[in-house]
Amino acid sequence: RTLRAHQFPEDQGPLAHPVRPRRYREINNFYTATVYEKGSEVVRMIRTILGPELFRAGMDLYFDRHDGEAATIEDFLKVFEDVSGRDLAQFALWYHQAGTPNLTVSSTHNAAAKEFTLEIEQSVPPTPSESRKRLMHIPLAFGLVGAHGKPVT
Numbered sequence: 001r002t003l004r005a006h007q008f009p010e011d012q013g014p015l016a017h018p019v020r021p022r023r024y025r026e027i028n029n030f031y032t033a034t035v036y037e038k039g040s041e042v043v044r045m046i047r048t049i050l051g052p053e054l055f056r057a058g059m060d061l062y063f064d065r066h067d068g069e070a071a072t073i074e075d076f077l078k079v080f081e082d083v084s085g086r087d088l089a090q091f092a093l094w095y096h097q098a099g100t101p102n103l104t105v106s107s108t109h110n111a112a113a114k115e116f117t118l119e120i121e122q123s124v125p126p127t128p129s130e131s132r133k134r135l136m137h138i139p140l141a142f143g144l145v146g147a148h149g150k151p152v153t
Contacts, residue, residue: 011038016098016127020073042094046077048139049091050084057083091137098127101136116144116152 015032047055058080066075073095077088104121120140124133144152 011098011100011127012125016129018096018098020095045094045139046080046088046091048141049137050080050086054080054084093134093136097124097133097136098130099124099133101138103138118142 046058050058061079061083062071062076065071065079073092077092080086081088101122101124104123106119108117109115110117122135122138124136126133146152
C-alpha cells in the first residue's frame with residue numbers, strides 16, 4: 001500500500017530517480033520513498049528469485065565479506081551471484097533505472113488440450129531523466145486453481 005501511495009507517484013513524477021541515484025543536490029533529498037520503499041521491494045525480489053535458502057546464504061556471505069566496510073550495490077548483488085551461480089546483471093537495472101514497469105497480462109485456456117497460456121507484456125514509461133528504458137527482470141509467482149479451489153497441476 002505504501003509503495004503505491006507514495007513511491008509510484010514519485011517514480012512517475014518530475015523527481016523520479018533510481019533506487020541508487022547517480023547524483024543528488026542535497027543529502028536530505030536522498031531519503032525518499034524510492035530509496036527506502038522501492039529499495040526494500042528490490043531486495044524482496046532477489047529473495048523471490050533465489051528462494052529463501054540461497055537468499056539467506058547470500059546474506060550470510062555478504063556479512064562475512066563486508067562486515068565493517070562501506071559496500072556497494074555491486075558488492076551486494078555479487079554475493080547472490082556467487083551463492084546461486086546466476087547472473088544478476090540485468091536485475092541490477094532495478095537499482096540504476098528510474099520508473100515503474102507496467103505489465104499487461106492476458107490468458108487463454110484450452111480445456112480440451114489441457115493448456116493454459118499466459119502472455120505478459122512489459123513497458124517502462126519514460127521519466128524526466130531517462131526517455132529510453134530497458135525492460136526489467138520481474139519475478140512473478142502464480143498458480144492455477146480449479147473449480148473446487150484445489151491447485152491445478
